[in-house]
Amino acid sequence: MSGRLHPFTLLAVAAALPALAWILPAPAGAAATLAVALGLTLTPGASPGSTGIGSSPGWRPGSVVFRAALLTAAPFWLFLLLLHDVPTTIATGLRITTMVASIGWVVAALPPARLVEAMVAAGWSATAAYLFAATLSAVPVLKSRAQRIVEAQRCRGLSPRGGVANRLRALGAVALPLVLSALHEVDERALALETRGLVPGVHRTPLEPPPDRVAERVARWGLAALCAVALVWRLA
Amino acid sequence: MTRVALEHVSFWYPATSAPALEDVSLEVVGGELVALVGRVGAGASTLLLVAGDLAPRVVGGRLEGTVRFEGSDRAGKDGGRRIVLPSPWTQLSGMAFTVWDEVAFGPANLGWPRGEIARHVEHALALLEITGLNSRDPATLSGGELQRVILAGILAMNPAVLLCDEPTAELDPAGAQAVWRLLSALAREGKAVLVATSDLDALPDVADRVVWLERGRVAATGTAALLAGDAACAAGLGTTVAGVWRAAELAAPFPATVAAAVRRWR
Numbered sequence: 001m002s003g004r005l006h007p008f009t010l011l012a013v014a015a016a017l018p019a020l021a022w023i024l025p026a027p028a029g030a031a032a033t034l035a036v037a038l039g040l041t042l043t044p045g046a047s048p049g050s051t052g053i054g055s056s057p058g059w060r061p062g063s064v065v066f067r068a069a070l071l072t073a074a075p076f077w078l079f080l081l082l083l084h085d086v087p088t089t090i091a092t093g094l095r096i097t098t099m100v101a102s103i104g105w106v107v108a109a110l111p112p113a114r115l116v117e118a119m120v121a122a123g124w125s126a127t128a129a130y131l132f133a134a135t136l137s138a139v140p141v142l143k144s145r146a147q148r149i150v151e152a153q154r155c156r157g158l159s160p161r162g163g164v165a166n167r168l169r170a171l172g173a174v175a176l177p178l179v180l181s182a183l184h185e186v187d188e189r190a191l192a193l194e195t196r197g198l199v200p201g202v203h204r205t206p207l208e209p210p211p212d213r214v215a216e217r218v219a220r221w222g223l224a225a226l227c228a229v230a231l232v233w234r235l236a
Numbered sequence: 237m238t239r240v241a242l243e244h245v246s247f248w249y250p251a252t253s254a255p256a257l258e259d260v261s262l263e264v265v266g267g268e269l270v271a272l273v274g275r276v277g278a279g280a281s282t283l284l285l286v287a288g289d290l291a292p293r294v295v296g297g298r299l300e301g302t303v304r305f306e307g308s309d310r311a312g313k314d315g316g317r318r319i320v321l322p323s324p325w326t327q328l329s330g331m332a333f334t335v336w337d338e339v340a341f342g343p344a345n346l347g348w349p350r351g352e353i354a355r356h357v358e359h360a361l362a363l364l365e366i367t368g369l370n371s372r373d374p375a376t377l378s379g380g381e382l383q384r385v386i387l388a389g390i391l392a393m394n395p396a397v398l399l400c401d402e403p404t405a406e407l408d409p410a411g412a413q414a415v416w417r418l419l420s421a422l423a424r425e426g427k428a429v430l431v432a433t434s435d436l437d438a439l440p441d442v443a444d445r446v447v448w449l450e451r452g453r454v455a456a457t458g459t460a461a462l463l464a465g466d467a468a469c470a471a472g473l474g475t476t477v478a479g480v481w482r483a484a485e486l487a488a489p490f491p492a493t494v495a496a497a498v499r500r501w502r
Contacts, residue, residue, distance in 0.1 A: 113333045126345060134330030141328070141375055185326040187295075191285070192327035194294050195319045196389060197345030205344045205353060207337060 007115040008122070009216045013040070014106035016223040021098035023230045026091030034094050037101035041065040041108075069104045073097040114210055121209035126202050130193075142178065149177050238266035238307040238396040238428050240287050240317065245301035247286055252297075256282040258452045259301075264430050266307075266396065269423040271439050272432040273463070273473050274449035280432035281322070283449070284399045287430060288319040307396040318342075318395035322402040324382040327389075328374055335377070335385050336361070336370040342393040353392075360392035363418055379406035387415065397428045404435050416442045436463055437475050440492040448473060464492035 021033040042063065076096045080089040112133050119129040153173050159166065241263040246255045257279045264270045264287075272280040285291035292299050305317060321327055332338035339360055343353040361367045364384040369377065374385060383406040390398065400419065404412035412435060420442040423429045433439070439446060440460040448456040448468065462468055464478035466488060474482070477497050478490040491497040 111333065113331070113337065116331055130329075130331055138330065141325075141330075144375060185323075188321055188323060188326040189330075191290050191294060191319070192321055193329070194290060195288065195321075196327075196329065196342040197393065198329075198341075199345075202345050203347045205347055205350060207340055207344055207350065207353065 006210050006212045006216050007110055007118040008212070009220055010106050010110045011115075012220040012223050014102045016227055017102045018095070018099040019227045020230060021095040023227065023234055025234070027087075027094055030091060030094035030098060034098045034101065037098050037105065038066060038069065040105045041069055041101055043109075065104050065108045066101075069097070069101040072104070073100045076100075117206045117209050118212070120204050121206040121212075125200075126198060126204035127200055129204075130198060142182070145181065146174060146178050149174050149181075238426070239304070240264050240306075240397050240428060240430070241302075241304045242283070242287060243302040243304070245286060245299065245303060247282060247291060247300075248298045249282075250296040256452055257286065260449075260452070260454055262287075262447060262454065262457075264397070264428045266426045266428045267423060268444040269420055269429040269431065269442055270445045270447060271443040271460075272430065272447050272449055273434070273436060273439070274455075275472070277451075278449040279452040280449050281401050282452075284319055284401050284430065284432055287397070288317045288399045290319065305397070316395060317397040317399065318390045318393055319399040320387055320390050320401060320403055322405055324379060324386045324406060327386045328382075329389075333373055334370065335366065335372050335374055338374045338385055339370075339389045339392050342389050346393060356392040356394060357388075360388040363391060364388040365414065380408060380411050383407055384411070384415075391422075395427065397430070398422060400429070400431045400433075402433055402435075403431060404433065404438070412438065436473065437477075437493075439463060440475065440496075460492060461489075464490040464496075466490070 017033050017037050021030045024030065024033065042065075073093070073096060077089065077093045080093050080096075084092070116129045116133045119132070120126060153170070158170055158173050161167075243261050245257055245260045247257040248255050260279070260283060262270075262283070272283060274280050282291065285295055286299065286303060289303070289305070291297060307316070329338055329341040332341055336357060340353050340357045343356050348356075358367075361370060364387060366381065366384050366388060369381060369385070374382065377385065383403070387400075387403060398419070403419070404415050407415060416435075416438045419429050419431065423444070431443075440463065443460045446458060446460050446462045447454055448462060450471075456462055456467070463473065463475045464481075465474070466482065468474045469479050469482045469490065474490070475492045477494055478492055481490040481497065491500050
């Protein structure tokens with residue numbers, strides 16, 4: 001389902017759920033938003049490779065996102081229980097879990113390339129869209145470079161296994177070359193982008209802009225209105 | 237007529253007192269392939285950046301002399317001056333998650349209509365023989381595959397002047413030969429092609445002219461026969477065949493290629 005929605009709609013839902021979780025009275029309001037968020041994590045994510053821009057490095061089957069959300073939220077519940085009474089722990093825990101599940105869902109469901117296409121089609125500058133996409137795509141690039149550095153360091157006798165001290169030492173030997181090489185390539189990357197036409201003020205052609213249906217635009221405004229009404233109701 | 241010309245150009249990188257280029261004059265016109273050769277640090281890469289209007293505009297530094305470019309330098313049918321840098325990994329756009337989108341990155345930035353972008357992308361993919369990779373994630377490609385993708389991305393922008401810095405560095409011998417054939421064909425189509433390379437053995441078959449750079453200055457200019465000269469061989473800039481011929485103390489002039497050596501032996 002989420003794979004067919006416009007990227008802005010996905011972002012609107014992911015923003016509205018945590019907002020409503022904090023605005024609506026706990027525990028009922030937060031429980032309701034959490035139920036919706038967890039339900040979304042179980043829906044099929046974006047389908048990888050369905051179009052030229054449809055694949056996402058962050059794509060995961062729904063159950064993985066569901067489990068990841070619960071596992072990520074678990075430590076928060078523990079610390080809340082140590083610091084607060086049970087009702088406060090439940091209220092805040094439900095809200096935090098809603099936030100975690102919403103973010104996890106949108107990261108899994110929204111291919112960055114589709115969001116970039118939507119941003120360019122909506123009139124955002126290509127350079128702003130680049131900042132967003134490059135940040136997301138940097139994760140797999142850095143991961144693969146880190147793997148190469150690990151292999152190179154292993155050839156020099158470094159072992160990333162063993163006790164905590166050993167692992168920390170290995171982490172330093174990997175992190176430093178990783179950061180330095182990333183900084184070193186900034187200049188060359190700037191030249192490459194310049195020669196490929198990514199300059200300030202460029203009017204980039206969106207390659208495959210996702211359709212933005214009227215119903216979705218109405219739904220987004222509806223979500224914003226719902227949050228505003230809920231806030232006014234709570235403050236009244 | 238496409239033409240890029242450097243007239244008495246000297247260039248200093250930021251915070252350096254020694255020039256990377258010193259009094260360099262060079263002209264490349266549409267229809268010819270010119271090769272820059274020299275030791276590491278001779279200034280070939282810098283010359284490409286200057287010719288491509290990236291130095292000092294993007295790189296910084298100081299330029300003396302004149303760089304002239306004739307031909308379209310704006311978005312449109314003609315993609316202007318474009319450079320292929322030596323390391324393919326740092327040239328990934330970061331905005332594409334398939335090879336097709338990576339190649340389309342440049343044309344999309346030029347604001348071309350989608351149909352025209354698709355046509356140029358398909359043509360560039362076919363030229364580089366990588367159509368089969370079009371749905372792959374660029375981050376998962378080998379160095380050689382990525383090198384071809386980056387070159388395709390530049391060709392898809394339909395540059396009038398193509399500047400390549402070690403375009404065959406990541407390629408196997410067959411891939412390198414294919415790229416040289418392609419660059420030669422592009423020159424014959426009317427593009428001005430300027431290549432900095434250490435793949436000296438390929439040049440006699442493809443280069444119209446060879447420019448030998450030494451410490452930022454032009455040491456010699458000529459046909460690819462320059463690479464079979466005694467001076468070039470002594471400097472380590474001769475072709476393998478010429479080097480072997482010279483080492484064997486056989487009679488000059490040295491043959492530049494295997495075919496020329498075979499003819500001499502017969």
